[in-house]
Amino acid sequence: MLDDYNSGMKQKLSCRFLENHCIAADGTLSFCFSGYKDNKYPRVMFTGNYTKTVEKFISLQQQILYNLNENILNPCTNCPGLAKDYYPIKTENFKIKLFTFQSGGTCNLRCSYCVATKNKNATALRIDLPELFAEFKARDMLAPTFSCSFAAGEISINPKCEEICTALQICESCRLFSNSLVYNEYISALLALGKTKIIVSVDSGTRETFAKVKGVNAFDRVCDTLHRYGRESKDAIILKYILLPGINDNVKDIESFNALARDINCKSITISTDMLNTTPINEHTVLMSEYLWKSAKDLSILCDTNSYALAEKMSVPIDMQKNIFI
Numbered sequence: 001m002l003d004d005y006n007s008g009m010k011q012k013l014s015c016r017f018l019e020n021h022c023i024a025a026d027g028t029l030s031f032c033f034s035g036y037k038d039n040k041y042p043r044v045m046f047t048g049n050y051t052k053t054v055e056k057f058i059s060l061q062q063q064i065l066y067n068l069n070e071n072i073l074n075p076c077t078n079c080p081g082l083a084k085d086y087y088p089i090k091t092e093n094f095k096i097k098l099f100t101f102q103s104g105g106t107c108n109l110r111c112s113y114c115v116a117t118k119n120k121n122a123t124a125l126r127i128d129l130p131e132l133f134a135e136f137k138a139r140d141m142l143a144p145t146f147s148c149s150f151a152a153g154e155i156s157i158n159p160k161c162e163e164i165c166t167a168l169q170i171c172e173s174c175r176l177f178s179n180s181l182v183y184n185e186y187i188s189a190l191l192a193l194g195k196t197k198i199i200v201s202v203d204s205g206t207r208e209t210f211a212k213v214k215g216v217n218a219f220d221r222v223c224d225t226l227h228r229y230g231r232e233s234k235d236a237i238i239l240k241y242i243l244l245p246g247i248n249d250n251v252k253d254i255e256s257f258n259a260l261a262r263d264i265n266c267k268s269i270t271i272s273t274d275m276l277n278t279t280p281i282n283e284h285t286v287l288m289s290e291y292l293w294k295s296a297k298d299l300s301i302l303c304d305t306n307s308y309a310l311a312e313k314m315s316v317p318i319d320m321q322k323n324i325f326i
Contacts (some may be wrong), residue, residue: 013068016079018061020095020143025102027125029057031163032081039200042075046125047105050135058094092182095143096136103127109179110215111201113242113274119262128160130167137170144172151177156184165190175199175238180225181218192234198229199270201240205256209248230264240270241292245279249288253259255295262299269296273307286313 017032025033030043042064044056068072068082076082088095104126107114129150136142148171155161155178165186168174174196178187190196202222204210210219230237239261243249260268271289273281293303293316305311 009088010130011084012065013082013084013227014087015076015079015083015189017081017146018064018076020097021100022057022096022098023100023102024127024129027103027127029053029127031061040075046127046277048125051130051243054132054135054139054141061094072251093145094141095142097143097146099142099146101127101129101150102152103129103149105155106159107154107179108157108181108216109218110216111203112213113276115246130160130163132239133167133170142170147171147173147175149175151175154179154181156180156182156187162186169193169198171195173197180222180229181216182221183225183228188229188232191229191236194233194236196236197238197268198236199240201242202224202257202260203240203242203244204248205253205258205260209253210288211310212247213244215243226260230266234265235266235267238264238268238270239266242270242272242274243285243289244274244277244283245282251288251291254288254292257294258292258299258301261296261301266301268302268304271303271307271310273303273310281309281313286310290316291313 015032021031023030023033024046027046028043029046030041032041042060044053044060047055050149064074066072068076129152133142148168150164150168152158155164155176158164163183168176168190172195174190176187176190176196177199178198178200180198180200187198191198200222202210203213204219207217207219210222212215226237239257241248241257242256248254258269260266269292271292289310293314296303
């Protein structure tokens with residue numbers, strides 16, 4: 001019976017995403033973006049009613065757990081992320097430890113590698129983060145160590161920026177994605193609390209390259225904003241460098257980029273690659289990624305990567321569990 005899965009704690013087939021993760025994106029709530037089977041990952045559509053949508057989300061989780069453990073075919077069947085372990089299975093014990101928000105928003109840049117336009121669901125209802133958080137809180141669904149990743153358009157120009165930043169204050173930790181083209185006092189106040197990191201893809205070290213990558217001549221404005229955030233909030237900035245062969249994989253850009261990182265008190269850099277580019281990474285780009293890592297290391301700046309393709313080709317030592325270059 002399905003009700004048997006609503007009380008107690010037992011060993012069962014599940015995964016960390018199904019147990020503790022919620023993604024709000026393109027008018028849906030889901031547990032993951034695995035897409036390992038025809039992109040048919042389990043999700044519920046936002047109806048405009050937060051209470052009913054969250055109820056459906058909880059019911060979906062319970063139904064998937066029941067089907068998995070009764071060997072009933074479902075969207076998660078045979079997913080490589082599944083494992084048998086002891087999990088809390090009572091409905092009210094469904095605690096969100098990691099929340100990812102990617103719903104709606106607009107941007108003031110036109111980055112050459114951006115997937116937002118490709119993935120945009122124009123007919124989806126936009127989810128309001130403060131209202132969704134209020135529903136989660138009312139149901140006691142947020143874990144004490146709850147963390148959030150916010151990447152919905154450019155937050156600094158969002159009409160609800162103040163409300164969003166206020167809502168994010170309840171997070172134990174938060175990763176806020178922004179292009180920093182516009183300085184924002186609400187973002188600054190959130191960073192000053194010491195629980196939020198702002199992730200900024202600069203992807204260049206010169207005005208010319210920035211314009212090629214971002215589609216806007218605004219390198220100086222972004223640098224000015226980063227300097228302000230760096231002065232106001234210690235260790236709050238994470239810079240990102242997405243390597244684009246023939247565009248920004250050169251010594252001049254990399255050296256200037258790392259100099260900026262040093263000047264704004266950046267303690268961490270993420271080295272990445274273009275998700276839309278299916279061309280194999282060439283030797284020169286790999287060498288430049290290693291140069292970026294070495295020159296950052298000389299400045300005592302930590303480097304990580306979210307590109308397994310890049311990590312496999314680089315000759316530098318790496319902690320594969322954390323994707324941090326040693």
